[in-house]
Amino acid sequence: MSIVVENLTKQYGVQKAVNDISFEVKTGEVVGFLGPNGAGKSTTMKMITCYMAPSAGDVRLDGVSVLEQPEEVKKKIGYLPENNPLYTDMPIVEYLRFAAEIQGVEPSKIPTRIGEMIEMCGLDLEKHKKINELSKGYRQRVGIAQAMIHDPEVLILDEPTTGLDPNQIIEIRKLIKKLGKEKTVILSSHILSEVEATCDRILIINRGNIVADGSSENLRKQAQGQELLTVSIEAEAKEVEAALRDLASVEKVAAVDGKEGFYQVQSKPEKASRKAIFDLCVEKKWYLMEMTGTETRLEDVFRDLTN
Numbered sequence: 001m002s003i004v005v006e007n008l009t010k011q012y013g014v015q016k017a018v019n020d021i022s023f024e025v026k027t028g029e030v031v032g033f034l035g036p037n038g039a040g041k042s043t044t045m046k047m048i049t050c051y052m053a054p055s056a057g058d059v060r061l062d063g064v065s066v067l068e069q070p071e072e073v074k075k076k077i078g079y080l081p082e083n084n085p086l087y088t089d090m091p092i093v094e095y096l097r098f099a100a101e102i103q104g105v106e107p108s109k110i111p112t113r114i115g116e117m118i119e120m121c122g123l124d125l126e127k128h129k130k131i132n133e134l135s136k137g138y139r140q141r142v143g144i145a146q147a148m149i150h151d152p153e154v155l156i157l158d159e160p161t162t163g164l165d166p167n168q169i170i171e172i173r174k175l176i177k178k179l180g181k182e183k184t185v186i187l188s189s190h191i192l193s194e195v196e197a198t199c200d201r202i203l204i205i206n207r208g209n210i211v212a213d214g215s216s217e218n219l220r221k222q223a224q225g226q227e228l229l230t231v232s233i234e235a236e237a238k239e240v241e242a243a244l245r246d247l248a249s250v251e252k253v254a255a256v257d258g259k260e261g262f263y264q265v266q267s268k269p270e271k272a273s274r275k276a277i278f279d280l281c282v283e284k285k286w287y288l289m290e291m292t293g294t295e296t297r298l299e300d301v302f303r304d305l306t307n
């Protein structure tokens with residue numbers, strides 16, 4: 001099921017939390033919504049899931065509009081809201097039954113559906129516990145199970161791994177990947193590695209605007225317009241830094257923290273500096289111990305776009 005977001009805007013008083021954004025998610029895609037705190041991720045997700053009306057614009061799921069047919073849209077969507085609000089004094093099975101009834105699952109199918117969700121989300125050993133007796137990771141699994149109970153074609157997960165320990169994060173990521181094979185998924189996060197590990201495509205949102213859209217590979221390539229080298233030179237640091245900076249092709253030089261004699265050298269756009277660095281070392285009779293190209297890290301792309 002495809003999702004088309006058209007000129008979506010949300011205004012809170014004078015603040016535009018989401019500013020005229022448009023994008024499409026194709027059937028079966030797993031898209032990561034990445035942005036710093038307050039970027040507008042949750043607000044966008046609330047509008048897609050009909051929990052909040054847009055100030056302007058529309059969202060269509062296979063052509064069905066959130067403005068015109070919100071009840072139809074809700075049937076097609078499973079939503080794990082931020083902070084995963086659950087009825088904590090309910091046992092898991094009771095809670096899932098309640099979620100199924102609310103979502104209009106046919107009564108005769110509810111027991112089977114609950115069983116399937118318990119299996120899919122790895123809740124079997126804990127299923128008789130009350131939600132307030134569960135660890136955070138298991139509560140998150142219950143949140144995903146309730147989001148999936150009516151077998152929606154689209155899953156919207158707002159920060160699904162927040163507050164989990166590293167093992168639980170890996171488990172939840174595996175689960176999302178598995179679900180992503182059959183469903184269209186949008187998940188939000190402000191953690192880059194999370195989005196990179198689970199998503200086919202990344203949308204970076206900042207101050208209510210989409211500032212990048214592509215696979216992690218593409219985003220890196222786009223940012224890699226400038227050559228970045230790590231060099232190691234055995235000589236007096238100040239002199240080396242100054243001489244590297246003076247090379248015509250070099251834009252920036254920075255000593256690498258904690259690694260004596262190592263420098264990061266960024267070339268000017270369309271320029272290459274390897275030969276000039278080599279010649280410089282020969283001329284100065286410095287030992288060039290190492291010179292390697294450095295791949296632009298996604299962290300750097302993110303920082304550049306959202307700072």
Ligand SMILES: Nc1ncnc2c1ncn2[C@@H]1O[C@H](COP(=O)(O)OP(=O)(O)OP(=O)(O)O)[C@@H](O)[C@H]1O
Binds near residue numbers: 017035040041042043
């Ligand atoms: N109900 C509200 N009333 C007024 N302002 C709001 C409301 N909800 C969100 N905002 C503001 O809208 C902006 C976007 O918030 P949103 O929760 O969508 O960001 P986010 O990207 O999900 O952030 P986080 O990663 O911190 O959850 C923020 O500046 C926030 O303070």
